[in-house]
Amino acid sequence: MASSILSDCSSCATSRLLPLRRALHPPPPRFRPSPAPAPLPRRPLLAAAASLPLLPRARRMAALAAASSADSATVLADASAKIIDGKLVAKQIREEVGVEIARMKDTIGVVPGLAVILVGSRKDSQTYVRNKKKACDAVGIKSYEVNLPEDASEYEVIKHIATFNDDPSVHGILVQLPLPRHMNDENILNAVSIEKDVDGFHPVNIGRLAMQGRDPFFVPCTPKGCMELLHRSGVEIKGKRAVVIGRSNIVGTPAALLLQKANATVSIVHSKTKNPEEITRQADIIIAAVGVANLVRGSWIKPGAAIIDVGINPVDDPASPRGYRLVGDVCFEEASKVAGAITPVPGGVGPMTIAMLLSNTLDSAKRIHKFK
Numbered sequence: 613m614a615s616s617i618l619s620d621c622s623s624c625a626t627s628r629l630l631p632l633r634r635a636l637h638p639p640p641p642r643f644r645p646s647p648a649p650a651p652l653p654r655r656p657l658l659a660a661a662a663s664l665p666l667l668p669r670a671r672r673m674a675a676l677a678a679a680s681s682a683d684s685a686t687v688l689a690d691a692s693a694k695i696i697d698g699k700l701v702a703k704q705i706r707e708e709v710g711v712e713i714a715r716m717k718d719t720i721g722v723v724p725g726l727a728v729i730l731v732g733s734r735k736d737s738q739t740y741v742r743n744k745k746k747a748c749d750a751v752g753i754k755s756y757e758v759n760l761p762e763d764a765s766e767y768e769v770i771k772h773i774a775t776f777n778d779d780p781s782v783h784g785i786l787v788q789l790p791l792p793r794h795m796n797d798e799n800i801l802n803a804v805s806i807e808k809d810v811d812g813f814h815p816v817n818i819g820r821l822a823m824q825g826r827d828p829f830f831v832p833c834t835p836k837g838c839m840e841l842l843h844r845s846g847v848e849i850k851g852k853r854a855v856v857i858g859r860s861n862i863v864g865t866p867a868a869l870l871l872q873k874a875n876a877t878v879s880i881v882h883s884k885t886k887n888p889e890e891i892t893r894q895a896d897i898i899i900a901a902v903g904v905a906n907l908v909r910g911s912w913i914k915p916g917a918a919i920i921d922v923g924i925n926p927v928d929d930p931a932s933p934r935g936y937r938l939v940g941d942v943c944f945e946e947a948s949k950v951a952g953a954i955t956p957v958p959g960g961v962g963p964m965t966i967a968m969l970l971s972n973t974l975d976s977a978k979r980i981h982k983f984k
């Protein structure tokens with residue numbers, strides 16, 4: 613039975629544009645809300661746009677997306693998607709990695725090492741780095757940490773990278789992103805040895821991912837985590853239509869390449885795509901990685917599709933102790949009534965990022981020491 617619903621996804625109008633998201637998915641948000649597929653909108657979108665001229669563009673676009681979908685979202689209210697529990701899958705992967713690390717240590721006496729470089733004092737980055745260290749400790753990876761001040765020079769960062777490149781006890785090196793504005797990401801990421809580039813951000817690793825018959829040393833952790841969630845949830849990829857929303861270097865682009873390698877037919881929806889809703893609605897698999905809260909509404913989704921939501925967007929929530937809560941790029945409330953399977957936010961892709969980092973670090977140590 614189909615029924616019209618109103619969801620609270622319009623709260624995306626209050627989306628907080630925290631600096632991390634801005635750095636990884638630079639504004640302005642790049643999506644126009646698509647025209648409503650159903651009868652004439654109750655509230656014309658242009659009129660809605662005109663009423664919002666003083667909002668920052670990001671918030672205007674989010675509000676427009678909400679206006680568009682509130683008029684058009686007709687979804688199946690009695691269907692319910694399988695929830696893909698990223699926290700649980702990540703825990704399983706961490707356990708598997710721990711077992712392999714113990715086996716390697718017992719057999720050849722090697723302990724994998726991961727070096728993390730953090731520049732500046734962003735609270736979110738500090739938390740991620742702390743969580744990476746904790747996760748390493750739990751599985752038996754030795755971690756090395758360098759903390760540099762916000763005003764450190766590019767040269768200093770590169771010097772530390774060079775030292776880790778030459779250190780045989782270090783098998784993986786990463787520089788926590790985003791970097792301070794005065795630094796050139798490219799120069800820094802290029803300095804990491806491709807054989808220790810556990811983030812998979814070096815252009816050679818991305819280039820190899822893009823080529824037929826070549827393999828990178830490492831696949832970036834978040835897109836690798838998306839694929840792992842699809843595989844472990846039994847979602848068939850070969851021959852399916854997939855849409856990736858967003859084309860960032862660290863998530864959208866590698867995710868599209870991975871889906872293509874897995875024999876999906878892939879479209880990338882981005883800021884200049886004319887009809888994102890219509891294209892997305894054809895997809896059997898959606899990976900949303902654009903950084904716009906609740907952009908993808910129920911009406912964008914083909915019934916039964918598998919949805920991987922990479923967005924981690926803070927929205928104001930006075931009832932929450934932090935004053936905000938996290939929502940994805942997909943309106944979960946609507947999407948979960950249409951999709952076949954969906955990741956929640958939080959607890960979906962996020963935990964997979966660190967699990968995949970551990971797995972990449974283990975793979976690196978195995979490769980360097982030729983341990984099967």
Ligand SMILES: Nc1nc2c(c(=O)[nH]1)N[C@@H](CN(C=O)c1ccc(C(=O)N[C@@H](CCC(=O)O)C(=O)O)cc1)CN2
Nearest residue numbers: 740786787788789790811833924958959960962963965
């Ligand atoms: N060098 C890198 N920098 C950054 C990466 C990366 O892969 N390499 N990714 C992100 C940050 N990140 C890891 O570094 C990361 C982000 C989110 C999570 C996570 O578990 N999120 C939770 C929610 C957490 C919360 O409550 O705040 C979830 O989604 O459930 C882990 C790691 C940018 N920088």
